[in-house]
Structures are given as C-alpha cells and as structure tokens.
Amino acid sequence: MRRSGQGYARNGLKNEILRDVERVVLSLNVNGETRQLLVPVHKTLLEVLREDMQLTGTKHGCELGECGTCTVLVDGKPHLSCLVLPIQIDGRAITTVEGMASPSELHPLQTAFAELGAAQCGYCTPGILLSARSLLEENPRPSRDEIKEALAGNLCRCTGYTKILEAVELAAERMG
C-alpha cells in the first residue's frame, strides 16, 4: 500500500520525478529475431517484452515472482520475466509464447492444450506452455509427478490442473 502524505515535495520530489533515467542499449534475441532497444535500465524483461517489443503474449499475474504467469525461456530454461532485468541476459536466446508455433503449425504442446481443453481463460497458458516445453526438451517422457514438479511454480485458477497434465502427457507421447 502506497502511503499518503509522504512529503515528496519536502524531500525533493522534483528530482525524484525528473531524475535522469539511465538507459541502456540492449541487443535482445527474442524468438530468433535480434532487436536493439534503448530502455531504462531498471525495466524488467516482462515490461520490455510487452511494452517495447509488443510481445503481449507474455502475461503478468503478480510482478513479484509468485505466480509463474510471466514465464519465458532463456536459453531454453524457464525464467520469471518479472524478476529478470534484460541487461542480465543481453545476447542470450529468449523464447516467448509467440515463438512456440512455426508459421504453419502449432507446437505439439499447443495442439494438445487446445484439443484437451487445457486452456480456459488462457491467461496462465503461455507461461505453462513454456515451462512444459523446457521440461520436455530435458525429459521427453516425464512421469506425472515429474510434470507436476516442473510446473509447480505456475498457478492456474481455472482448470484444476488436470487437463494441463493430460495435455503435457499427450504432447510428450506425440513428440516421442
């Protein structure tokens, strides 16, 4: 909760607002495309993806690293984009949900999620798809417990998780 009457005016508010924001030139490799951006150094990867690159498929649920909704892959490994500063990962390969499907066909995980009703409101879906993709790349035939373990950091309020587990298993089977 933001407290009122903090007396910013007394404490040099003008400087606070008009301070020079340090900006950095970043070379971000997202979904195989490299783009150069000039962004404030404190902006999170989540904000840069959504606001500066218009990759709004990456969602946010808490912006505190609690819900897994903003998961993206960095060099194939799941990262919470709300806790990552782009400057930390300059030059590394970032994958968002927009990078999962080829122009002509969906990733087998996406197909399985669609077929089995694993996405209801769909808001947590991009993050879960990416966590699952990372899992299957490391462990192509995971047990149900291994899937649960790998996805435990991603919350979903709609599905009760059951159809997501079934979809990951179906995708693993098809990819195998």
Added chain:
Amino acid sequence: MSETRVVGKPLPKVDAATKVTGRAVYADDMLPARTLHCKILRSPHPHARIVSIDTSTARRIPGVLAVITGADLPVKFGILPVTQDERALEHEKARYVGDPIVAIAATEEEIAAAACDAVEVEYDVLEPVMSIDAALERPKGERIQEYGGPNNIHKLVALEFGDVDGGFARADHVREDVFFYQGNTHLPMEQHSAIATYIDGRVTLWSSTQVVHYVHRALSKVLELPMHRIRVIGAAHGGGFGGKTDPFAHEIIVAKLAMLTGRPVKCTLTREEVFYAHRGRHPVLMWVRTGVTRDGRITAMHFRSALDGGAYGSYGVASTFYTGALQTVTYDIPAYRFEGCRVFTNKPPCGPKRGHGTPQPRFALELHLEKLARDLDIDPVEMKRRNFVKPNTWTVNWLRVTSCGLEECTEKVMGASRFRERKRTPGHGMGFAISSYLSGAGTAIYWNDMPHSEVQIKVDRGGVTAYCGAMDIGQGSDSVLATIVAEELGLQPADVRLVTADTDTTPIDLGSYSSRVTFMAGNAALEAARKMRALLVEAVEAAGKRYEDVSFEEASVLGEARFGTLTTAGSYTPPKIAGPYKGSGVGPSPAYSYSACVVDIDADARTGLVKVNKVWIAHDVGRAINPLLVEGQVEGSVYMGLGEALMEEQVFRKGLHKWPSMLEYKSPTFLDMPEVETFIVETNDPEGPYGAKEAGQGPLLPVPPAVCAAVHDALGVWIDEIPVTPEKVIEALRRKEKGEPARYGPPRFPSIPYPETIKVDGPVGHQEGTY
C-alpha cells in the same frame, strides 16, 4: 435423446488456438497511441473521515495530465438498486484499507505512482469494525454506512415457510450446530484492467468484466451520460469466478480521465489492489437446528446466518438471501425458517464468488446432517438419501425443481469410490456430500421486463455470424453459442463467427454470473438458429432442392436472393416462478444442477496435515453441450473447493489485509491437486437447450463438507470451520484427548435482532408431500 452432430461432442473451444498462441487480447495488452496510465491512491486506514485532500503538488509534476477526486465523481453507484453506496473515489470517508481516494493519469505509470505519493490526504481516523461480533455491538464512533439495520447491521431477513413449530414438535430428535466458513477471494490470474477512450463525445471502455451490461449502466449513471454515448466491450478475460461481476471504481475512473484528457487512459490493478477490489466469499457464521423422525426424515429446519459483508453493499443483499435459499433444493424440508443478517465491517467488500452465498450453508448443512445421522445411528449417506428431493416438485420456499439427478450422482460416486468398502484405518478417511446450484438466476439484478438474453444471427456471403452480449470468461460461453448455432444450421462450431460482449453491436445478455449463460444465451441462440434454419430451408426448397443436399454457401445465396439480408433473433426470459413473498427473487432458477462428491484423504494426527488422495465427483449437468468443457468446469470447481476447504482465507490484522499477495495467500499448486474422477450425469432438463443446465459453479459446493466429513472419518474429530488448517486439526485432537467435545469450530452464534418472521404458506400440496 435425438441425434446431434456437434452438441455432446468433446470439441476444442472455438478460441483454443487464440489462447494457446498468446494472441488473445486482454485489456492490459492494449496500448493505443498516446495512452495515459492511471494510478489510484487508496486509503491506508480502515475507517477514517477524510478531512482534506491536497493534490496541488501532484498536479505540478511534469507528465501528470489529470488528477481527480471524489468531488469529480460524486454520484453513487452499486450493483444492486437498493445499495447504491459506492463512489468511484471517496472524498468524505474511507471505509477499508484500499478504498480509492485519488486517481491520476500521467504519461508514464511511474509518474502516476509518484504523483500519488505527492498527494496529501488528512484523515480523521475512526475506530475500525473488524468482526461480526463488533458490528453487532453499539458503534464506538460513527457507523460504517449510514443505512441498514441497527448498529453496523446492513440487512436482516426472517422468513418462515410451512409450520416450523409444528414440525419440531413432531420430531423424534432435534439437533443444533454452529459452523463458520471463512472468507476467501477469487484470485484470478489476470489483474483487473480497463482502458477507455473518448472520441466524438462517446466513451468506449474495454474491460476485464463478466458483465458488460452492468458496467454500461454504472458508467451511464456516474458519468451522467446517456447509455447510447457509452460503449462497453469485454476484452479477452483472464479469470473471474464472480470477482469481476460488479462495476468497479477503476472502470469509471479511466472513463472520466479519458473524458478529461481526450486521450486513452488505462488502469491495471496491481496484485495487491486486486485483493482490495475483492467482492469475494463472505465469511459466514451459521447456526442450524433440525428436527428428524426416528428413521431420519426431516420434519423442520431453522437456519440462521450472519455474513461479514465488508464495507459496502455489493451483491450482499442477494448473498444474504442465498445463504438461506437452496437448502430445500436438495432435501425435502416440509417446514423451514430462515433468519439472515449481513453486517458492515471495515474490510474490502464481499460479493459473489463461485456458488454465491451457497457454499457456506451447504458446508453447514451437509456436516449437520452427518451429525444428525450419527445421533440416530443411521448411515449418513442413507439418511441424506431418504430426504432427497424428487424431480418435478416444488420446495416449501417456492422453488420449482424440474430435472434432478441426485440419486444417479450419488450412485456414481458411491460405486466408483467403493465408499462402503473403504478400509477403516486411523488417519485415512473418506467423506461424502451433495449439492445443488442454479442454472441462472430467475430474476435480473434490477427490475425490468427485458429478456435476460438475446441472440441475433446474420447469414450472408456464405457465412454465419452470431451476436450476443454474453461474455466468455474462459468457461466456454462462446463455444456453447457457436455449437448450438452450428448444430441447427448443419455446420461446425468453428464455422460460426461470433461477436460477443459489446454493448454497441450485440443484443443484451446479462453476462457470466449465476451459471446462466448456457441455459439462457443457449436458449436464445437455439431460437434464433431455428428461425434462421427455417428461412434457409424455405429458400432452398423453393429452388427445388433439399437443405441437406446443398452446401451452406448455396443455401445462404438462395436465402439472400429470396429474402434479402438474412437476420433472425431469439431471446430468453426465465419463467415467472418466484413465490408470493418479499425476497422471493433470490433462489428461483429455471433449473437446478446437482452434484455428489466423495473425497479420500490421509490426515496426519501428529502434524494435522490433510492430504487429499482422490476426488470422485458426479455432476447432473442436464445435458453436456460439450463434455470436454463440462469436465473442465467440474475439475476447476473441485480445485477451487479444495483450496477453500484446506488453505484459502482472507484474514485481517489490525485493519490490514494479512496477506495481499499470491505467495502468502495460499492456493493449491500442481503438487496439491489430487486426481479427480468426473462423472457427467445427464437428466435432460425439459427447458434447457438440448436439455442442458449448468456446470461452472455447482460442483464446487460439495467439496468442502466432503473434506470435513473425511477428516472426521480419519481422525474422529469435527472441523466445523474452514479452511481445515493443521492448527485446527491438532486443536480438535487435543480437545478430544482431554475428553472435551472432539471438535474445532465456533462456540456459539451471536444474538441478532432479527425482525418479526414473515410467514409464508408453502405451495399447495407441499405439506402432504404429494406434489
């Protein structure tokens, strides 16, 4: 059951590809050129008079384009006509930590936030009222709201149906119990978000809402603009569960700021703010007294509830009635008295969450009957069965039951779980419970004679488009509409273009709440589609062909050639079946769904931890328009019920929300979720579209009581209060060991000044048990 081609098939949702590719556009994904960002300064005090608000410093900050306070938006609003008690921004009094006070639009979100910090608000802090007991006492200072009953009471209800005293006199055994259901919140993954533009004197608002129509009405009232100058569009929806059914302050604020600045203005709540927006499950204290015959037949029931409503009315009057409405829809209760009370407290307002006002009494009722059965030495499942309502009957409180699959649901879960053959080992338990829910509220939020849902269909250029105000919140309402239209016209759901939840382009639908969409929008779609099919058949036959033999494109061309533009419309108005008494608008529904559930748990007497091994659930959905989506709704309901039963709770400390974050507000993860075996029971409701009822809410209801029944089965202690935390289990076991009642729960029900009971005769024939 007639043969269908797409109805009843487990097809993917029509928007599945959009959802799995991240292409669905949620409100916060929109960023039109020149968008301003809005931040809201909220009260840090649970209860305080606002003495002054100084925004002068904030206004001088470069990048700040508009600063508004309650003086700019003085008109009050609220979802129910009887409780218009909210302001978009409060300038007189703050009633909970998080009450919106000042809103600022700036070029950057950070500037708006810093400008909020620069606002000076002087408060005169008042004594907060933080519990039901405190709200029932004489206020130490001023009361929270100026209206309602005595002290901080908001609403009092007292109704009696049939001869309750006679029923108790006739009973061989009478029992009383007290229960408490803790409040919890929806926790949608998507934070509330809204974005507004003001162009050519018209406001357009995109919002994450469940009901565009109610937002439309509230905007019109507070902005003092006619409805035709406001357009509300439902953006892709990231989860509601009832939490986005009220019109919200931020929706009105961004519209006002867009009007003042002429630029798009967006406001997305932080996760912390979502906890303050709330409108979640009411904490409810309950007392229930029931008389039974020796063989376990109910002779009379008296049910009392006390709801902790939070600071504003919201849906609270309806919630209060709902805590007393549906007890009679599962069990044949020949005489019934209900006394309800809602109080105001200095907390975020409570409202509707999945099951709206009925999971709490369901929890109490199911456990109360478990205990009654043990008093009589009758098997609890058997005793419940003896009292099940029958199809095509009226309840004593004037609710009409049509299709009812209680027996079949019970058989399914009892059989599959091998409940009766379970191993009786300490620490392992199984519990059973049933429930019922509405397929849409039979009356609208505000009195009007309009249909509750309307669908238009247009056929041209070989394609079909369906228009409906219904809002898909992830449950699949778009898929239901497309499936019904496709079924009637001989198409696939994916062939049907949909335009939904847009107050400019779609006819009215009252939105996604009370499990109403499949039944109501479904019936409207069915009528519109059948009319369209008749037009197309006539045109095709006039050309000397049969509809089944031509392509849809050809039928479309023939139809347009014969009739010009092809449009049809269908609408649905629920039957007027409300009983002859004040308050009878809450409870009636064109059809009730039924569920039965068995939960299998291990409970550790040393740690108090409860681990759910498996849940069997059978749900009478009437008819599954899409069994895949029905399963998804059932599984999601079980999940949410388990969360409420075991961990989720919205609690406060010294006026502050104890844990307004997703890390500390515990909800089940992948690792907490047990296997769920779902049985879809189809009873083919006579008035539902293709026989369909509802699936989105009902299956949550039996889960919490089944968990508590299983805990008793495992450890021999009653946990009469959810969530069932390890501390409560350990405390109950300690009491058992000391020879005290083996129970954890509220010790008493407070004294409440209920008004004189309104006595209502039940429907004719009810007392005789012949309907």
